[in-house]
Amino acid sequence: MIRIGIYGYGNLGRGVENAIKQNSDMELVAVFSRRDPATVKINTPGVSVYKTEDAEKMTDKIDVMIICGGSATDLPEQTPALAKLFNVVDSFDTHAKIPEHFDNVDKAATESGKIAMISVGWDPGMFSLNRLYGGAILPDGKDYTFWGKGVSQGHSDAIRRVDGVADGKQYTVPVDAALEAVRSGANPELTTREKHTRECFVVAKDGADKANIEEEIKNMPNYFADYDTTVNFISQEELNANHSGIPHGGFVIRSGKTGADLENSHIIEYSLKLDSNPEFTASVIVCFARAAARMSKEGMCGCKTVFDVPPAYLSAKSGAELRKELL
């Protein structure tokens, strides 16, 4: 059994807890929270909740610590600190800061002799893997990544900060015509506006100026100004009833050429359609935790990413079973 600790118990932590139950070679041994443990109710009978500062006393009870903090401020501190004590997995997703995060975590994990797997999930994660495989197979080609249809937490937060807004949700939607152009092998150059639209569902406060809210959202720099954005005003009841899920997904497409005169086109497409973004991310993390435990057992250490993991390490099946059943 691979003994797992969960460090941080929000949407992602709960997803990891559920995913562990779907894998019979793993068990949850502890949840760590910044909240008062007495107030944290978890879904696994017999497992205790501890204060985060108690983690360091449990290094002999946990094979892999899954860190479920946020990328903005939590993970840059937590992952290097915990990698000094445990094999760890995180889902650090600030793409531009991955090299810096890697260096910090690698230093800690190399010193402690632990495996620290960073940026695990679907983007970064499975999408990154597909960008790598696609580019290695078809070096003369072009990568396209589309996101959605799905809820963007960052854009939903931005809407809710607008004056007069009581609540809101934002969906990122890939543009069908752009997807079709890419699938045709035409290798189009696409602008930000051509690739995605943004769909907002907004609950206005009583008496708020809706025209003003719509204007402010649509012109918000970085978040909405570069996109075709639609704003739909709805009631809080409707928002709760129809927009409380956290679906997401997207597409990674490699379009490339082969042949003596590059006369043949090939399209590799990987897509995800997810009812629950945090639960799917958690499911990816849990199988990479299995890989982390195995790599550690084999004596490896240091910071790793999805690029470094032999796929067989992710599965509970043996090499012979995998070759017989899946190859």
Next chain:
Amino acid sequence: MIRIGIYGYGNLGRGVENAIKQNSDMELVAVFSRRDPATVKINTPGVSVYKTEDAEKMTDKIDVMIICGGSATDLPEQTPALAKLFNVVDSFDTHAKIPEHFDNVDKAATESGKIAMISVGWDPGMFSLNRLYGGAILPDGKDYTFWGKGVSQGHSDAIRRVDGVADGKQYTVPVDAALEAVRSGANPELTTREKHTRECFVVAKDGADKANIEEEIKNMPNYFADYDTTVNFISQEELNANHSGIPHGGFVIRSGKTGADLENSHIIEYSLKLDSNPEFTASVIVCFARAAARMSKEGMCGCKTVFDVPPAYLSAKSGAELRKELL
């Protein structure tokens, strides 16, 4: 530079030759053929063609030998024999016999201290990888593999063996309704007939009984009897003009559930749309040859499959470049 030998120069061998030119860290150093080398014209200036029996004299000139023989009779002999002398890659694709092939090749490669990578391509190969990743991420789920639209060499050969047939091509076509049912998350049980149809383009010999040919094709056991098959009679000119390519492709879909009550559905879909089946297969093989060279340099040996290769080993880019550009 990684020095590559090509062993067998048919469609796949020519594809490998083209793919090597698309990878600046690789060079073709020799082609080996069972034909008289004087009669074999290749596309790379300055590279010589040798008799297959000359390969053993060139062990110091070749880092990886790519074996481009057929799975029925060539590879079961060639891969174990050549793995005694070289790092090798093959595309052995008789799924049911992979475990036996693995054992034979592993014995040879372990004794010689070489890396032997078997069953590399897209199915087995990239499709297998996607079955593994999908199943590891979503253990409560179901795998679906669809092939096509594309030319099946085996079924085209079967058509051409029918009495009265001068020439013919067969396309395997996935059924849209079945694909949509899978994508809906319904996890349907699909029969052979529900998943694929078979489309035949047949040139009849002068005076042949077309009704009889059609009947014989449609009722051919193993090849066509379990499918809805359509037979179109066309002229040799039309066959040459419209059906001389070797396109293929297909879909691997994992449909799975997560959540405390498995209440959330997720669909992972990987698809290929290929103008040239052998050239794409060759492109996959060439990047796994890079991995074989690296793994050998690190002192590994024995038989490996796509499941054993850390994805980073496939790319010419450094780990730092991959993390910065693709993660």
